[in-house]
Amino acid sequence: MSEFIPPGTRFFDLPSPFPMKRGGHLQQARLAYETWGELSPQRDNAILILTGLSPSAHAATQPDNPEPGWWEAMLGPGKAIDTNRFFVICCNSLGSCKGSTGPASLNPGTGQTWRLDFPDISVEDIAAAAHALVESFGIGELASLIGCSMGGMSALAYLQLFPGASRSHINVSGAALALPFSIAIRSLQREAIRLDPAWNQGQYDADTYPESGMRIARKLGVVTYRSALEWDGRFGRVRLDSDRREDDPFGLEFEVESYLEGHARRFIRVFDPNCYLYLSRCMDWFDLGEYANGDAMAALAALQVPRTRVLGVTTDILFPIQQQEQIAAGLRAGGHQAECLALPSPQGHDAFLVDFGRFSPAVADFLADI
Structure with missing residues (x-):
């Protein structure tokens, strides 16, 4: 499979060799990123955004890419993350297929696609790559570090690995460790991909793409991204207009099924299955507590970030609100200023991507004081 790189993407060459936490290293690796706003002469107005599993670095419109970004409503002049004031960097996670080096990239040692020869990736590797990018701008301390979903995990790893790297932090629907329910869901998603015969131990191409496995994996994900x-409220028990087909007696019958099918089909050909497997697994492995003898609260208390706002959603079942409350409580235990806002959005884990009426004021209010 090939990578899926948005127009206008910029690239940073990571230090070579780039060591990986769980062993191995990368040669000639790169990180895809985009920027908005102007870096101040003092280099003290930078914000870094770390993304969830699937987004690219294209968080908002660019001159070279007028397509709306995945956080378009949050980022730009006069918006919650105000690019008139801040220099904003968003990078595509290491291990992804949206421009950063990952399993879908070429291995410079062989000239072939990495596939399953790619080293095991960790959340810490994602954080270390992002930090190298920030350092390349001559930025010694971020004004704020923002992480969403998997990016919330990456942000905590960033703060753990690089003490004092940011004056403030916004953790959006993140977690200090993976819970059993989330691990179970992601395990089923990976199993769906691996059991598709077309996956073929990672040896697929555009003509033999594991479409069924990716469809099911994406549907499982979407079910957990939103709330019951x-x-x-959106679909009820509304049925499709068409009658059931005799040749497909157990096919789509309800509108919610049709929605999931459409959502999955829009995703499957724009994300590499092997990258999905690697990034999904790295979330399951993450546990900040390993830096404090298994005590996540102690690890959070040891982080060096003066001010934090943790945003969570009361209907989130994938990264439930108690995980955001844990982050805030752990930071407060270390003597830091930290608060958790439990937002009553009906849209579950995906709320930060759609419920801007709640998330925008919460982010803007915090950034106004840094």
Whole structure:
């Protein structure tokens, strides 16, 4: 498979060799990123955004890419993350297929696609790559570090690995460790991909793409990204207009099924299955507590970040609100100023991507004081 790189993407060459936490290293690796705003002469107005599993670095419109970004409503002049004031960097996670080096990239040692020869990737590797990018701008301390979903994990790893790297932090629907329910869901997603015969131990191409496995994996994900409240309010038990086909007696019958099918089909050909497997697994492995004898609260208390706002959603089942409350409580235990805002959005884990009426004021209010 090939990579899926948005127009206008910029690239940073990582130090070579780039060591990986779980063993091995990368040669000639790169990180895809985009920037908005102007870096101040003092280099003290930078914000770094770390993304969830699937987004690219294209968080907002660029001159070279007028397509709306995945956080378009949050980032730009006069918006919550105000590019008139801040220099904003968003990087695509190491291990992804949106421009950063990952399993879908070429291995310079062989000239072939990495596939399953790619080294095991960790959340810490993602954080270390992002930090190298920030250092390349001559930025010694970020004004704020923002992490969303998997990026919330990456942000905590960033703060752990690089003490004092940011004056403030916004953790959006993140977690200090993976919970059993989330691990179970992601395990099923990976199993769906691996059991598709077309996956073929990672040896697929555009003509033999494991479409069924990716469809099911994506559907499982989307079910957990939203809440039961939203599914009920949005679809109820509304049936499709068409009758059931005799040749497919157990096919799509309800509108919610049709929605999931459409969502999955839009995703499957724009994300590499092997990259999905690697990044999904790295979230399951993450546990900040390993830096404090298994005590996540102690590890959070030891982080050096003066001010933090943790945003969570009361209907989130994938990264439930108690995980955001844990982050804030752990930071406060270390003597830091930290608060958790539990937002009552009906849209579950995906709320930060759609419920801007709640998330925008919460982010803007915090950044106004840094």
